[in-house]
Amino acid sequence: MSIYTTHDVMADSYASLFFQLLSGKYVPNKIWRSRRFRLKFALRTLIAPVTTLRYLQQLSALPRITQLMHVQGLLPAKLHRPYLRAGMSVAQRAQAILDHYALMGSLENSQLRQILQSGEETVLARFEGKNNEAFNITCRSGYFDREGEVTVVLRYENEALASLSFTIMNDEKQRTLLIGGLQGPRKHISNDVIRDATKAAHGLFPKRLLMEVVFILAQQCGVKKIAAVGDETHVFRSLRYRHSKGDKFFASYSEFWLTLNGQARADGMFALPLMLPRKALEDIASKKRAEYRRRYTLLDTLAEQVNTATGQHAVDQAAA
Secondary structure, X not given: XXXXXXXXXXXXXXXXXXXXXXXXXXXXXXXXXXXXXXHHXXXXXXXXXXXXXXXXXXXXXXXXXXXXXXXXXXXXXXXXXXOOOOOOOHHHHHHHHHHHHHXXXXXXXXHHHHHHHOOOOEEEEEEEOOOOOEEEEEEEEOOOOOOOOEEEEEEEOOEEEXXXXXXXXXXXXXXXXXXXXXXXXXXXXXXXXXXXXXXXXXXXXXXXXXHHHHHHHHHHOOOOEEEEEOOOOOHHHOOOOOOOOHHHOOOOHHHHHHHXXXXXXXXXXXEEOOOXXXXXXXXXXXXXXXXXXXXXXXXXXXXXXXXXXXXXXXXHHHHO
């Protein structure tokens, strides 16, 4: 879907949404009650009027737009602020958002579509560590909305240790999952907790477990490429946030992507593999094989649970 189309703009769709938002008659999110926010929205629309109005037109035409606005109440204004990665133009932001929701609408797996667009957390997997420690991984929309449309979160003993946000868009005519954020635990959680969680997961880091889920979701969505922001292309590196949000950027994204066989791109982004190959057990030192075998069993359990939660097993059986 392109925000630049040859057909005439349908005034009765985008104009209605624009003026209802501007007047405060339509309030999909509490921030729209603020006159100051609505004024900013109007002024920013004047800066990029054609892109904004065509974006609103195509946003209005999306299936289930009412439900989407309930979950993502800032969607109409989202193209006006830094989004997904530093350096995107207003038109590029608009296109990425429209691409994502057009794809969601085209997914044949209705259960997967519902999970990826829901404002409520859905448990994708729940499993135990080596000493019965509790892990769960959830998915929801509209959480870290600057970093992507979908967020997956890993919790260990009820503490959120890692979260990852992404949007699915078209990049060079290929369906691409773009990771805009990878957050670690809050400040009050010590490194000891991360170490304990890694040990409980047979040596798999929390962020590594999240990536396994992302690989599975990417496959289910027909993704052809996975890309991720680097240290200098995270959205908080945008000029608008450089002073106000710069101190909130702690993680070394680039370093982590390299551990996943990621390749640095000239534009500061990283190209990631669609999946990580497993070492053959016979190629692993004998004293480590038992640990790797348990690790692979955990990854198999994780994949099984995610496929069940998203209804992928039912889709595969119906296609067989």
